[in-house]
Amino acid sequence: MTNLASNLVATAERIPDKVGIRLDQAGVTWTQLHQAAARVAGQLRAAGLEPGDRVSLILPNVPAYPVAFYGTLLAGGVVVPMNPLLKAGEIQYFYEDSGARFSFVWPDFAEEAGKAAAETGTRLVVCGPMGPADGQFDASESAADPVLVPVERDDQDTAVILYTSGTTGKPKGAELTHFNLHRNAEVSASDIMQIGEDDVIMGCLPLFHVFGLTCGLNTSVLRGSTLSLIPRFDPAKAIEVLGRDHVTIFQGVPTMYAAILHHADADRADTSSLRTCASGGSAMPEAVMKAFEEKFHCQILEGYGLSETSPVASFNMPDKPTKPGTIGRAIPGCEMKLVDIDGNDTPPGEIGEIAIRGENIMKGYWNRPEATKEAIPDGWFRSGDLATVDDEGYYTIVDRKKDMIIRGGLNIYPREVEEVLYTHPEVLEAAVVAIPDELMGEEVGAAVVLRPGATATLEDIQTYVKDRLAAYKYPRKLWLLSELPKGPTGKILRREVRPSA
Incomplete structure (x- = not known):
């Protein structure tokens, strides 16, 4: 096994007519998935993708996802999965850091992705249910021969870069082979x-x-x-x-x-x-x-x-x-x-x-x-x-x-939310913590200290963060404090921050 896409080829050969992917009444057989992915691979190669180049996916759970995922791998590319709820600034960071040359995007997310791509030069490929929509590749690219046999890759070559945040600094891309x-x-x-x-x-x-x-x-x-x-x-x-x-x-x-x-x-x-x-x-x-x-x-x-x-x-x-x-x-x-x-x-x-x-x-x-x-x-x-x-x-x-917060299985890191809070002109200090929640497991909470003379309400601050971060990341509960608990060096002691009643 030198390319993860070899598994798709083998399954399509073994059980070609069996439905592999289903979405409501629509069923995609393994042969259909293989052929669709192979077309995408051919189009990517014709558009200039080289083995090892990064390709971002900003797609929901529709057949286009496995088509683009395995199409990228068939062509020898590296997949960079991204949460569709990310905003333009977040997407831009991932584009820049990964060096993504192409990005397969669902129409609902194309506006935010387009703002990011305008800054990075990443080529957007808007997708329909089964892959790239008409007109996303030019005539010569669309007519390219499909890549039915995976481009040779080494076992230790990177197949996917998954971004994961730390408690400090920017998100890091974990290279999975x-x-x-x-x-x-x-x-x-x-x-x-x-x-x-x-x-x-x-x-x-x-x-x-x-x-x-x-x-x-x-x-x-x-x-x-x-x-x-x-x-x-x-x-x-x-x-x-x-x-x-x-x-x-x-x-x-x-x-x-x-x-x-x-x-x-x-x-x-x-x-x-x-x-x-x-x-x-x-x-x-x-x-x-x-x-x-x-x-x-x-x-x-x-x-x-x-x-x-x-x-x-x-x-x-x-x-x-x-x-x-x-x-x-x-x-x-x-x-x-x-x-x-x-x-x-x-x-x-x-x-x-x-x-x-x-x-x-x-x-x-x-x-x-x-x-x-x-x-x-x-x-x-x-x-x-x-x-x-x-x-x-x-x-x-x-x-x-x-100090990671896990909301509904999705990871949220306090530092990232705090950095946005600190950009609000009337916020003096902020600490983001997890709040137990029966439905989501944990919710995002934020303790905020306002600057003297501030007139912003907690609702104003919440809206400010909501407009700048993915929908699952903004704090659902905010409360005001006169000061945050600190240690002897002045470091904010996040673990001592407690929600107000």
């Missing part, structure tokens, strides 16, 4: 979810997120199962698709499970085909897990991973006892341990930072050798998550070393 992604899909399909050709996977996780990309799309392509897409998660739609398409495997973040469980149509849901559910992204409340399993007669397997680990690192496996509240054990081909601040193994029973090594670990951060060295100082990737491990190797996360 063809081998990283292939092996993680293989282990996810065989050891965790035990996926076969007859399975139908619910595709409600966004494909721009590594969980949906690896465990949804890439496992489906590898195994030849059907991926039934939902462009944007809605519990009523998910309940409809579960019964209509006879879904056997559901993959989601805990908030999705809670939304389905508590929906008015839950009692009428047809889940007779549902066999296995995989949960990740944030901790699954045990009460939600038990209630969901009892109501829908399925098994929920909870696991853990990060963008830098392709993503799956540990899971509760179906052939071993599951332990609710834990993230399971290290998957095959991956090792995990707990270390202290100096990198030494922690004694049994003590809390330590999760360190990971194995075939799922990223190649490094794109163009950031020092950040790579800091994250992987000795061959073990430092996750930033604090945990305990029992004598059977099951890990339980107890806290996050980083």
